[in-house]
Amino acid sequence: MLLIKDVCRITGLNSSTIRYYDSKGLLGEVERSDNNYRVFGKKDVEKLLFIKKARDLGFELEEIKKVLILKESGVPPCSYVSRKIQEKIALIKKEIIRLEKERKKLEDLLQEAQKVTGCRGKICHYIEGLEEEQELELENAIK
Amino acid sequence: MLLIKDVCRITGLNSSTIRYYDSKGLLGEVERSDNNYRVFGKKDVEKLLFIKKARDLGFELEEIKKVLILKESGVPPCSYVSRKIQEKIALIKKEIIRLEKERKKLEDLLQEAQKVTGCRGKICHYIEGLEEEQELELENAIK
């Protein structure tokens, strides 16, 4: 019913992205016309819109593929999806904590380093953090 | 004074990583022995420790290279580094906000979807978010 450029228009996806998804097996069997053009139906468009949303939620193509395959084979994918969403939330929480630590580290560094007038440190005291402890170790290691 | 494996021991870096940094020009001119082995001095080890710290703070190799080159040519890299740190803090803030939105989105999705009993949606209502508005558009687009 639809050729690839129509599907691009409807979904907002790039034609090469759609072919890529197809090549990765996310669309199952896509119908072909006599001249070997892909012919997309309503189901295909639904799948593509689904893929787009799932990608936007941070799902990987492999995860999405699994969902689509479960669905295709009559198994409700909801529990899998629900679990994945919970995993993603957990990962995001972790990542936020990591970033907040990172941010604090950088802010502290900036604060500390700005107290100093002029340029200190072997290369740059902003990054080296003014420490001198490693000095001795290094000297010893070299000799 | 030091061969690469000694530098690995001191810095905790992999030998191929050190060679990689060298190949990218981060170490400047590294001395060579008669048999063409790299011979590292105190300065080189300092640079490598600096690179390690900077990488840990989220600096890219190209940024670090610039710092090292500034330093080498006698220009204090501090103002560049300070600016980069501020940029990184800004990026991290943005990223945290993005992740918090993402997290809220996923949590809302989970909450909403769990109200429903059984499996709804064309593929999975967890991801599709129960909406039906797009339905008509799609129907029209196909015909």
Place this chain on the structure above:
DNA sequence: CTTGACCTTAAAGTCGACTTTAAGGTTTAT
């Protein structure tokens, strides 16, 4: 009959920071 707008595939390129592999040279100990 040719131009332009479609469509196809396979393969390579992109991003960054490495890691791995292949093929080989050096040095030290046994």
Place this chain on the structure above:
DNA sequence: ATAAACCTTAAAGTCGACTTTAAGGTCAAG
């Protein structure tokens, strides 16, 4: 003399989700 433990380079592989390129087939309009 040979094995072990170093060292070297260039090139390819890795991760994921694409994008781009090259080379070519199809189809309708002018």
